[in-house]
Amino acid sequence: MKHNEEKLYKILSEVFEIDISEINHQTSQEETNSWDSLNTVRMIVAIENIFSIRLDIDDISIINKVSDIVELLRSNGIEI
Amino acid sequence: MLEIYKDLSWLPEIPKDLSDSFSDLMKTADIELISKISQYKLNDSQAKRMHDRFLEINESPKSKKNKDEIKLLILSSNTFDFIISKLFVSALRNGFLLDISLLPFGNIVSLLSQQIENNELKEFDYVLLSLDYKGLNIVDDFDDNGKDIFTNAINEINSIKNLVNDQLNATLIVQSIVKSTESIFGNLEIHLTATRNKIIHEINRELLQITLDSNILFFDIEETANKVGLLNWLDPRMYYWAKLPFSSNYSGIYSSKLINLIISDRGLSKKLLVLDLDNTLWGGVIGDDGLDGIKASIGDPKGESFLNFQEYCKRLQSRGIILAVCSKNSPENAVLPFRENLDMVLKEDDFAVIKANWSNKADNIREIASELNLGLDSIVFIDDNPTERNLVREFLPEVSVPEVPVDISYYPEIISAAGYFESIRFSKDDVRRAEDYSVNKKRVALKTGSTDISEYLSSLEMQAEMSEVSVSNLTRPVQLILKTNQFNLSNKRRTEKEIEKLINDPRFTIFQFRLQDKFADNGIVSVVIIERKEDTIFLDTWVMSCRVFGRTLEFYVFNEILKLAKELEIKKIFAEHRRSDKNNLVLDALKSLNFKRIDKNKDLSLWEFNPVNCLEVPFHIDATSLD
Numbered sequence: 001m002k003h004n005e006e007k008l009y010k011i012l013s014e015v016f017e018i019d020i021s022e023i024n025h026q027t028s029q030e031e032t033n034s035w036d037s038l039n040t041v042r043m044i045v046a047i048e049n050i051f052s053i054r055l056d057i058d059d060i061s062i063i064n065k066v067s068d069i070v071e072l073l074r075s076n077g078i079e080i
Numbered sequence: 081m082l083e084i085y086k087d088l089s090w091l092p093e094i095p096k097d098l099s100d101s102f103s104d105l106m107k108t109a110d111i112e113l114i115s116k117i118s119q120y121k122l123n124d125s126q127a128k129r130m131h132d133r134f135l136e137i138n139e140s141p142k143s144k145k146n147k148d149e150i151k152l153l154i155l156s157s158n159t160f161d162f163i164i165s166k167l168f169v170s171a172l173r174n175g176f177l178l179d180i181s182l183l184p185f186g187n188i189v190s191l192l193s194q195q196i197e198n199n200e201l202k203e204f205d206y207v208l209l210s211l212d213y214k215g216l217n218i219v220d221d222f223d224d225n226g227k228d229i230f231t232n233a234i235n236e237i238n239s240i241k242n243l244v245n246d247q248l249n250a251t252l253i254v255q256s257i258v259k260s261t262e263s264i265f266g267n268l269e270i271h272l273t274a275t276r277n278k279i280i281h282e283i284n285r286e287l288l289q290i291t292l293d294s295n296i297l298f299f300d301i302e303e304t305a306n307k308v309g310l311l312n313w314l315d316p317r318m319y320y321w322a323k324l325p326f327s328s329n330y331s332g333i334y335s336s337k338l339i340n341l342i343i344s345d346r347g348l349s350k351k352l353l354v355l356d357l358d359n360t361l362w363g364g365v366i367g368d369d370g371l372d373g374i375k376a377s378i379g380d381p382k383g384e385s386f387l388n389f390q391e392y393c394k395r396l397q398s399r400g401i402i403l404a405v406c407s408k409n410s411p412e413n414a415v416l417p418f419r420e421n422l423d424m425v426l427k428e429d430d431f432a433v434i435k436a437n438w439s440n441k442a443d444n445i446r447e448i449a450s451e452l453n454l455g456l457d458s459i460v461f462i463d464d465n466p467t468e469r470n471l472v473r474e475f476l477p478e479v480s481v482p483e484v485p486v487d488i489s490y491y492p493e494i495i496s497a498a499g500y501f502e503s504i505r506f507s508k509d510d511v512r513r514a515e516d517y518s519v520n521k522k523r524v525a526l527k528t529g530s531t532d533i534s535e536y537l538s539s540l541e542m543q544a545e546m547s548e549v550s551v552s553n554l555t556r557p558v559q560l561i562l563k564t565n566q567f568n569l570s571n572k573r574r575t576e577k578e579i580e581k582l583i584n585d586p587r588f589t590i591f592q593f594r595l596q597d598k599f600a601d602n603g604i605v606s607v608v609i610i611e612r613k614e615d616t617i618f619l620d621t622w623v624m625s626c627r628v629f630g631r632t633l634e635f636y637v638f639n640e641i642l643k644l645a646k647e648l649e650i651k652k653i654f655a656e657h658r659r660s661d662k663n664n665l666v667l668d669a670l671k672s673l674n675f676k677r678i679d680k681n682k683d684l685s686l687w688e689f690n691p692v693n694c695l696e697v698p699f700h701i702d703a704t705s706l707d
Contacts, residue, residue, distance in 0.1 A: 014126070015124075015125050037322065038159075038161050038322070041321065042124055042162070046124065055317075057320065
């Protein structure tokens with residue numbers, strides 16, 4: 001489980017170009033400058049590839065902070 | 081297998097230490113280091129970071145760029161932001177810096193003409209027109225049978241083509257239109273009537289025709305999309321979410337295909353395929369397993385997959401790609417299967433060089449390149465053994481060495497996906513070239529038999545023909561100008577479009593030379609562009625194929641120019657030599673011809689010849705009208 005969280009944080013750190021230590025469940029789109037719409041798409045694509053899942057267009061629209069992503073992953077059967 | 085296009089599986093994985101320190105590495109200002117890392121498989125974020133870093137370095141006035149730069153303008157009605165960093169990385173992998181501009185959203189024709197009018201656009205080498213059926217508004221049309229929709233789409237593309245050709249002076253790249261997965265008929269979808277996909281089909285056929293009749297490049301992305309499978313290629317979610325024209329999983333292959341096309345237009349596609357033998361052309365080790373033990377026979381599943389790879393290589397050879405062998409084997413064992421196994425598709429004669437010995441493969445490949453007078457950067461090397469692949473990558477970074485899967489069945493797919501041998505034109509001379517390299521072995525045999533070089537040259541019974549290049553026969557001359565690295569006087573790389581201009585310019589004349597000997601017709605092997613300036617002739621371009629080095633053709637060619645100069649009462653013939661790391665032998669030719677150097681520049685030297693002088697070097701070629 002810890003392992004999957006690490007994988008997710010690594011994606012976020014790469015896409016948003018921020019240090020892994022700055023990321024937690026409360027990290028949100030508002031407080032992260034580089035979290036724009038283009039990078040949201042990059043993040044979605046990376047998450048889908050790394051976790052071998054496919055998200056719906058509705059899912060993508062509700063993502064606002066890291067905990068939303070964690071919820072989404074859980075509802076797709078990923079233990080995190 | 082299906083992931084070849086998604087992962088670009090022919091690229092080596094990025095080593096763990098580089099991947100871990102990627103962020104730190106991208107703080108460098110060293111373009112060579114960035115370029116080295118671009119050879120590996122990179123994910124979207126890494127590609128983006130690399131591109132961003134380059135843009136930062138580029139802004140610094142001190143930035144050193146010893147790489148060629150290509151300027152590309154992208155015209156599209158979709159989001160391209162995800163693709164540009166992959167495009168940049170693909171170009172860098174091929175040794176170019178790609179400067180990419182995007183037109184803002186809106187109607188392409190009006191935006192483009194507006195920007196041209198306001199002088200807002202800089203100069204571009206290439207303009208990519210990337211459209212889809214949504215942007216072109218292609219819909220079903222049962223009333224009018226699709227005529228209006230077809231005409232409107234073609235007209236729009238033609239208006240853009242005219243703007244680019246007349247105002248921008250850049251080479252246009254037109255992308256084929258990808259079909260839709262949504263069908264309303266099913267089986268008869270593209271046959272019955274004017275459905276969306278049927279109209280797309282017709283438009284693509286017309287686009288191909290338009291591009292073949294002009295100097296526009298046809299970027300057949302539909303073919304790639306079909307190979308990937310439209311259901312994978314298209315991602316409707318991401319289209320509606322962010323106007324992505326296709327799934328961003330495929331931005332890597334899209335970029336690679338586009339850059340291959342540009343590379344090919346610049347004459348830099350690969351020419352030579354060097355192959356390992358054991359476990360690459362047949363299963364098993366001939367030295368250990370013997371003729372009966374190796375797998376290369378019909379009826380055996382594994383054997384047939386090796387034969388299929390041989391057939392693929394044979395097909396490449398038949399379109400002009402030169403084949404060679406580089407194997408750790410005794411010379412006797414290496415040729416045994418070619419001679420004794422009748423199922424083998426490839427035969428000894430298909431290879432221009434066979435190197436079978438125990439020395440290291442980097443040295444062997446270097447020797448193959450020098451025997452064939454080809455540059456290392458024109459070589460692709462295939463070997464099942466990862467250690468050999470890494471050794472060659474390490475010592476000969478110019479050579480392309482694809483990663484290959486364990487299963488030989490996918491080798492042809494890897495080579496075709498990597499697109500090493502992309503070609504924008506095809507002529508009979510291409511076929512002749514590969515044959516000629518094999519015949520060269522016989523010439524070498526004759527040479528070994530003759531003691532005197534001029535006796536040998538005379539025994540070749542060479543005949544040459546000079547003719548003027550016109551718009552109708554410029555494919556081969558352009559190819560020669562683009563591809564020749566060694567015997568290249570001025571290193572001016574002229575595209576088909578530029579040559580067309582010169583043909584229509586009365587100051588310039590372009591001559592091509594064809595050489596034949598008793599073994600083969602070598603086809604067009606030398607091109608000279610002369611510019612007349614009052615009573616002087618300036619050799620703007622002079623190239624000669626490395627296949628005919630050492631046959632005195634350069635003296636024959638110059639003698640023809642000299643005859644012309646005398647006829648025209650020319651006072652001086654000038655030649656300007658632009659030094660590259662490969663074209664020193666042109667200097668030797670100029671000296672032998674008795675050209676006198678008249679300046680002292682290091683990299684750009686000016687030479688003159690007084691036509692009252694005669695040619696003092698002999699040649700062994702007769703002039704004949706060959707046709």
